[in-house]
Amino acid sequence: MKKFSMPSLLTGRFITGIDLGSSKFCCWTGAWEKEEEVKIIGAGHAASKGIEGGNLVDVGALESQITAAIYEAERQSNVQIHQAVVTLNGHFFYSDYHVLKSPIYEGVVTQKLLDHLWNRFVSRHQDYLPLHFIPLEFCVDDQDRIKDPRGMSGINLMCYCHVVWVHKGRFNTLVECLKRCQIQLSGLLLGLYSSGLACLTSDERELGATVIDMGAQSTGMGFFFQGRLVGSKLVKLGGNHITQDIARGCETPIQHAERIKVLYGAALPTLNDHKEMIPMAPLGGGDTMGQTARSFLINIIQARCEEICRMMKTKLDEMYSAHPFACQRIVLTGGASQLPGMRELVAQVLERPVRVAKSYPLKQAPRVCGEFSAVSGTFFYQETFNDFQCSALSSLIPNHRSKSFWNRLNALFKK
Ligand SMILES: Nc1ncnc2c1ncn2[C@@H]1O[C@H](COP(=O)(O)OP(=O)(O)OP(=O)(O)O)[C@@H](O)[C@H]1O
Ligand SMILES: [Mg+2]
Numbered sequence: 001m002k003k004f005s006m007p008s009l010l011t012g013r014f015i016t017g018i019d020l021g022s023s024k025f026c027c028w029t030g031a032w033e034k035e036e037e038v039k040i041i042g043a044g045h046a047a048s049k050g051i052e053g054g055n056l057v058d059v060g061a062l063e064s065q066i067t068a069a070i071y072e073a074e075r076q077s078n079v080q081i082h083q084a085v086v087t088l089n090g091h092f093f094y095s096d097y098h099v100l101k102s103p104i105y106e107g108v109v110t111q112k113l114l115d116h117l118w119n120r121f122v123s124r125h126q127d128y129l130p131l132h133f134i135p136l137e138f139c140v141d142d143q144d145r146i147k148d149p150r151g152m153s154g155i156n157l158m159c160y161c162h163v164v165w166v167h168k169g170r171f172n173t174l175v176e177c178l179k180r181c182q183i184q185l186s187g188l189l190l191g192l193y194s195s196g197l198a199c200l201t202s203d204e205r206e207l208g209a210t211v212i213d214m215g216a217q218s219t220g221m222g223f224f225f226q227g228r229l230v231g232s233k234l235v236k237l238g239g240n241h242i243t244q245d246i247a248r249g250c251e252t253p254i255q256h257a258e259r260i261k262v263l264y265g266a267a268l269p270t271l272n273d274h275k276e277m278i279p280m281a282p283l284g285g286g287d288t289m290g291q292t293a294r295s296f297l298i299n300i301i302q303a304r305c306e307e308i309c310r311m312m313k314t315k316l317d318e319m320y321s322a323h324p325f326a327c328q329r330i331v332l333t334g335g336a337s338q339l340p341g342m343r344e345l346v347a348q349v350l351e352r353p354v355r356v357a358k359s360y361p362l363k364q365a366p367r368v369c370g371e372f373s374a375v376s377g378t379f380f381y382q383e384t385f386n387d388f389q390c391s392a393l394s395s396l397i398p399n400h401r402s403k404s405f406w407n408r409l410n411a412l413f414k415k
Contacts, residue, residue, distance in 0.1 A: 015029070015379060016028065017030075017376075018375070020062075022051060022217040025065050026069060027069035027375075042076035042077025043365075044073035050065065063180055066178070082182070084178070085378040087190070088374075089191030089220055092174075093164050095232050099161075100161065102116065109149040109157055127169075128165040128167055129168055130163050132164035133163055137160045138157065138158065139160075190229075192211060194373070198361075198377035199357035199373050204224070205225075205227050208224065214239065214337045214342070215239065218234050220234050221319075223326035233316075238336055245300050246261055273294045276293070278292055278294050280292045312346075328352065329353055330354040337370045338371075
């Protein structure tokens with residue numbers, strides 16, 4: 001039985017984020033320090049099991065690995081975790097665009113009318129739940145580009161929105177699985193949205209930027225403009241595919257391929273690669289280590305990285321026609337983005353300025369690199385809520401919190 005010195009009443013001061021990635025699960029606990037600052041006080045990690053590219057494939061394995069990550073975070077922080085904001089990627093979600101229309105019955109747009117529009121929209125979709133409802137533009141009669149139509153007079157209202165959906169069955173499975181781990185879901189976030197919150201500056205999100213998260217089984221692209229996630233695209237290739245190519249090409253076990261990728265790999269060749277020989281464990285065992293030229297390894301990696309970049313370019317160009325500003329600047333993150341030369345290769349193929357995300361705006365984050373962008377972003381997800389997003393989430397996650405405990409307490413005293 002676990003024992004904690006921290007009284008559970010105080011747990012509102014703490015905030016927990018869980019990232020269910022295809023290579024690892026992360027559970028980070030943070031404490032609100034000052035008004036807006038979070039300090040990481042516990043970070044648990046466990047190998048990913050039971051989830052493949054966002055598909056839940058083995059709930060038992062998923063549960064035991066989530067428990068392992070949570071337990072480690074609790075042990076380090078000495079705080080009992082009851083609630084968490086969860087993020088994941090891949091097939092768990094899909095996103096699309098909709099145009100919602102309604103007559104303005106009372107002559108003025110009210111919250112009641114927006115709720116009516118929203119409820120009618122949700123009831124049309126039986127199998128999917130709208131997780132992120134992001135209005136891109138409202139129109140009242142012939143006035144367009146309206147950010148918030150409440151209080152405006154007119155006859156007809158139109159809303160053009162970006163919606164991220166989650167399958168009801170998968171969502172319920174996840175909620176039940178977390179319940180068995182004694183965790184209540186306090187928020188759910190598309191992994192790319194989360195990575196964008198952690199890696200992009202608020203100026204980048206406002207002016208337009210694309211976050212590219214190169215994960216283990218997929219590479220996601222999240223498009224931000226005017227502070228909102230205006231689109232997302234997924235390429236079903238990631239770091240694991242590079243590792244498998246190395247294992248096949250160099251005829252070496254997958255574990256060794258993963259190791260030499262991290263130690264000697266690069267996305268682009270350099271002049272002396274052919275002179276450097278690297279040790280290669282033979283496939284099927286055996287005592288004698290073989291040797292391979294580093295240039296051979298890099299050729300394999302480069303071919304797969306170029307394929308990923310070309311697929312991204314196709315999706316980026318699709319997006320460019322609808323939201324040109326959202327695609328201008330590229331910020332690279334995710335484990336696979338750490339390959340030397342990846343930034344240059346992505347910039348070359350996508351023909352846009354690229355920077356690699358380096359640090360997270362969190363105190364005492366355990367490591368400062370791409371793999372933890374999604375979990376880091378969970379600590380900022382409340383900040384992005386607008387009234388419409390809040391109404392979408394409250395129907396999905398009844399106990400979701402729109403502000404930290406301290407913020408709410410402050411607001412109470414200010415009243
Ligand atoms: N230093 C490194 N150099 C090259 N590749 C790396 C490095 N570190 C991690 N990777 C690769 O990054 C991938 C894991 O990235 P990440 O942790 O972002 O994925 P994930 O979040 O678990 O998966 P996903 O986002 O696809 O669900 C693995 O394929 C791993 O081999
Ligand atoms: Mg990830």
